[in-house]
Amino acid sequence: MKDLKLYSMKKVEIIVRGEDIDFVIDILERAGISGYTIFHNLSGKGSHGFHEGHLLFNEEDTLVMVVSVMPEEKALSILEGLTPFLNKHSGVVFISDTMVSRLEKFKR
Amino acid sequence: MKDLKLYSMKKVEIIVRGEDIDFVIDILERAGISGYTIFHNLSGKGSHGFHEGHLLFNEEDTLVMVVSVMPEEKALSILEGLTPFLNKHSGVVFISDTMVSRLEKFKR
Amino acid sequence: MKDLKLYSMKKVEIIVRGEDIDFVIDILERAGISGYTIFHNLSGKGSHGFHEGHLLFNEEDTLVMVVSVMPEEKALSILEGLTPFLNKHSGVVFISDTMVSRLEKFKR
Numbered sequence: 001m002k003d004l005k006l007y008s009m010k011k012v013e014i015i016v017r018g019e020d021i022d023f024v025i026d027i028l029e030r031a032g033i034s035g036y037t038i039f040h041n042l043s044g045k046g047s048h049g050f051h052e053g054h055l056l057f058n059e060e061d062t063l064v065m066v067v068s069v070m071p072e073e074k075a076l077s078i079l080e081g082l083t084p085f086l087n088k089h090s091g092v093v094f095i096s097d098t099m100v101s102r103l104e105k106f107k108r
Numbered sequence: 109m110k111d112l113k114l115y116s117m118k119k120v121e122i123i124v125r126g127e128d129i130d131f132v133i134d135i136l137e138r139a140g141i142s143g144y145t146i147f148h149n150l151s152g153k154g155s156h157g158f159h160e161g162h163l164l165f166n167e168e169d170t171l172v173m174v175v176s177v178m179p180e181e182k183a184l185s186i187l188e189g190l191t192p193f194l195n196k197h198s199g200v201v202f203i204s205d206t207m208v209s210r211l212e213k214f215k216r
Numbered sequence: 217m218k219d220l221k222l223y224s225m226k227k228v229e230i231i232v233r234g235e236d237i238d239f240v241i242d243i244l245e246r247a248g249i250s251g252y253t254i255f256h257n258l259s260g261k262g263s264h265g266f267h268e269g270h271l272l273f274n275e276e277d278t279l280v281m282v283v284s285v286m287p288e289e290k291a292l293s294i295l296e297g298l299t300p301f302l303n304k305h306s307g308v309v310f311i312s313d314t315m316v317s318r319l320e321k322f323k324r
């Protein structure tokens with residue numbers, strides 16, 4: 001018998017220039033995150049949430065967002081892995097609470 | 109006079125293969141959810157949040173994400189409706205807290 | 217030395233018809249929000265979360281979602297700015313808690 005359970009996790013959303021997607025995927029995979037979804041052909045401007053931001057997108061950039069869900073300690077590890085990249089490239093990371101479905105096999 | 113109020117709801121994000129979108133919409137509509145937004149042409153890999161996941165997307169799949177906002181009991185009902193589907197198909201469901209705007213008519 | 221810190225912010229997601237994107241951007245910029253990401257070519261139906269909604273999308277509409285992250289008081293200001301628009305046009309606003317990365321320069 002299988003059942004669908006919800007687990008409390010962190011949703012990590014990483015928005016970068018399209019050309020930088022491979023770097024982000026590489027960081028995820030090195031951290032053992034093998035599942036993610038990519039949203040293509042976004043546009044945008046500026047940095048999120050901060051006026052004085054050093055992280056600027058231009059309106060001409062084509063952006064992508066990579067979304068994955070993971071335990072909190074993995075999210076912090078991803079963030080640490082992205083820091084040197086974000087020192088030099090445009091990008092923003094959102095981390096939010098979510099519940100994620102997972103199929104469980106169990107015996108009644 | 110109208111005013112915009114915020115209501116506390118659950119945001120339900122369902123990512124499946126593009127070919128499975130009609131099934132998901134059907135589940136939503138049977139549960140009385142008549143509003144949703146669809147994000148097309150996503151790509152992805154693996155299952156979210158779990159290494160050992162049985163729910164695998166391939167990098168060649170074109171995915172869609174259906175997003176809707178609903179009271180918690182509807183979200184659980186949707187999840188229950190999706191369980192037999194997710195036993196056999198690839199997909200992941202995220203459920204998060206959100207506030208949603210709604211126009212209210214009111215008298216001063 | 218630079219470091220990546222996480223700040224608690226509100227994520228504001230605004231879904232409107234594609235033709236209304238400029239109005240939404242204008243509201244954001246008047247509120248001093250200079251950073252946002254746009255998701256294009258969404259589709260959808262109905263209003264989110266409410267059956268009786270006056271805010272209807274048709275299945276033929278092409279929708280966009282504008283996402284930005286900001287302090288709570290800005291989010292409420294955006295919502296107030298959008299109210300007259302949402303009195304007359306289709307749209308929905310989600311406001312969620314998130315943490316956002318920001319590069320910080322600091323001295324050790």
